[in-house]
Amino acid sequence: MVKGLVIGIIVGIAICVGVTYYYFASGMAPVAVSDPLMPFERRLANMALEAHIDKQHVGQPPITADEANLMAGANVYKRNCAECHGLPGHPSDNVNMMFPKPTQLFKGKGVTDDPPAVSYWKSANGIRLSGMPSFKKNLSDTQLWQVSLLVAHGNDVPEPVRNDLLAATESQPSTVNQADEKTPEGKRSGGARSK
Ligand code: HEC
Incomplete structure (x- = not known):
């Protein structure tokens, strides 16, 4: 009786492992950007990320969300984040490419x-396997907090900060994706990327 149960459990586990292996090894699992979600993919990924961040106990921001810090955050944001995360009223082109x-x-x-936090x-x-880069080598701790405070106030940024963010879109009204201060004006009209 007990022996039968044990064999049943072992066979059950072997079938689960085999089916999962086959799903990935046979090329059935989604891998392209446009593929549909894998069963439980989003829930499992979010669960792992939230649990991991929770365990790190990052703590409270060491700086306040005053206008000077939000303005500094906007500077960091325009250079490093806007290309993927967009600007007020200007979604990023990358939204449909990732x-x-x-x-x-x-x-x-x-x-x-x-x-x-x-x-x-x-x-x-950064966030593994998502395209979200890690900025700890490129930005100082203060800059990381400044940009984090900025996005935490994404829906109520003070007017001067909003204007500063939008200044980046003046030359490209429909996209922030190709904002590259070093690109000469002449090259932009051709539509080719300079990189
Ligand atoms: C190359 C594109 C890219 C760049 C550049 C980028 N990110 Fe991201 N970011 C992503 C992607 C993709 C995600 C994942 C969204 C998800 O998990 O659903 C993400 C996620 C995030 C999230 C979590 C969003 C959520 O819904 O929970 C935050 C916050 C964030 N990024 C902030 C930043 C900041 C701040 C910068 C600049 C310092 C930045 N990102 C630069 C692509 C980018």
Whole structure:
């Protein structure tokens, strides 16, 4: 009786492992940006990420969300983040070219419902297999907090900060994707990327 149960459990586990292996090894699993979601993919990925960040106990921002810090955050944002996460009223072109889609941080609630510490962790460490880069080698700790405070206030940035963010879109009204201050004006009209 007990022996039968044990054999049943072992066979059951072997079938589960075999089916999962076959799903990935046979090329059935989604791998392209436009493929549909894998069963439980989003829930499992979010669960792992949230649990991991929770365990890190990042703590409270060491700086306040005053206008000077938000303005400094906007500077960091324009250079490093806007290309994927968009600007107020200007979604990024990358939204439809990536999986998962980069959240538009100035659209709707963005990440204003996440504590700044969570965005700080994500900006510092990146998100594996998502296209979200890690910025801890390129940005200082203060800059990481400044940009995290900015996105935490994505839906209520002070007017001067908003204007500063939008100054980046003046030369390219429909996209922020090709904002490259070093590109000479003449090259832009050809539509070719300079890189
Ligand atoms: C090359 C594109 C790219 C760049 C550049 C980029 N990100 Fe991201 N980011 C992503 C993607 C993709 C995700 C994953 C969205 C998801 O998990 O659904 C993401 C996720 C995030 C999230 C979590 C969003 C959410 O919905 O929970 C935050 C916050 C974030 N990025 C902040 C930043 C900041 C700040 C910068 C600049 C310092 C930046 N990102 C630069 C692509 C990018």
